[in-house]
Amino acid sequence: MTLSAKYYRIISYIxxxxxxxxxxxxxxxxxxxxxxxLPPYFLGVPADKAMHFAMFLPFFPVMYVFLPKRTVSITxxxxxxxxxxxxxxxxxxxxxxxxxxTESRKAELLDFAADxxxxxxxxxxxxxxxxxxRKITKKTIRETDNKDRTI
Numbered sequence: 547m548t549l550s551a552k553y554y555r556i557i558s559y560i561x562x563x564x565x566x567x568x569x570x571x572x573x574x575x576x577x578x579x580x581x582x583x584l585p586p587y588f589l590g591v592p593a594d595k596a597m598h599f600a601m602f603l604p605f606f607p608v609m610y611v612f613l614p615k616r617t618v619s620i621t622x623x624x625x626x627x628x629x630x631x632x633x634x635x636x637x638x639x640x641x642x643x644x645x646x647x648t649e650s651r652k653a654e655l656l657d658f659a660a661d662x663x664x665x666x667x668x669x670x671x672x673x674x675x676x677x678x679x680r681k682i683t684k685k686t687i688r689e690t691d692n693k694d695r696t697i
Contacts, residue, residue: 558612565608566636569601573640576650595660602664605633607672626669637661 588596609629637658645653 561612562608565604569636570640570643572597572601573644574648574651576648595656598657598660599664599667602633602637602661603668603671605636605665606630606668609633610672610676623673626673630665630669633665634662637665 586593591599606626606629609632613629640661641653641658644651
């Protein structure tokens with residue numbers, strides 16, 4: 547392992563830890579009385595559910611970018627299942643933590659569903675983006691090879 551790969555791994559794990567810490571902070575912190583409140587609805591959806599969706603939307607891309615490349619292959623959907631399982635576990639634990647450790651927050655099945663919806667939407671966006679980037683990269687490489695052959 548090169549020195550830069552070692553630093554990349556350390557930074558990756560710190561980024562993942564910070565992101566998951568942010569999720570739990572948002573789920574467990576009591577915002578009432580702090581001058582911060584959500585409007586009742588956001589684009590016709592209860593704002594609380596929209597917030598849960600938004601918290602988990604970047605989960606898949608963050609894990610995909612920061613996990614070592616040999617563990618996750620975006621071209622193999624089965625290889626993406628560990629990220630989905632990890633996101634589901636974090637969503638479940640965040641709701642369980644609300645139930646066990648707070649009196650001001652409550653665990654809701656719809657919050658969990660919003661978490662999973664955000665996770666899956668982020669996964670789909672990541673798959674689509676990675677597929678498009680792969681096609682662009684292959685096309686660029688092919689065009690470069692063709693130019694080199696004509697010279």
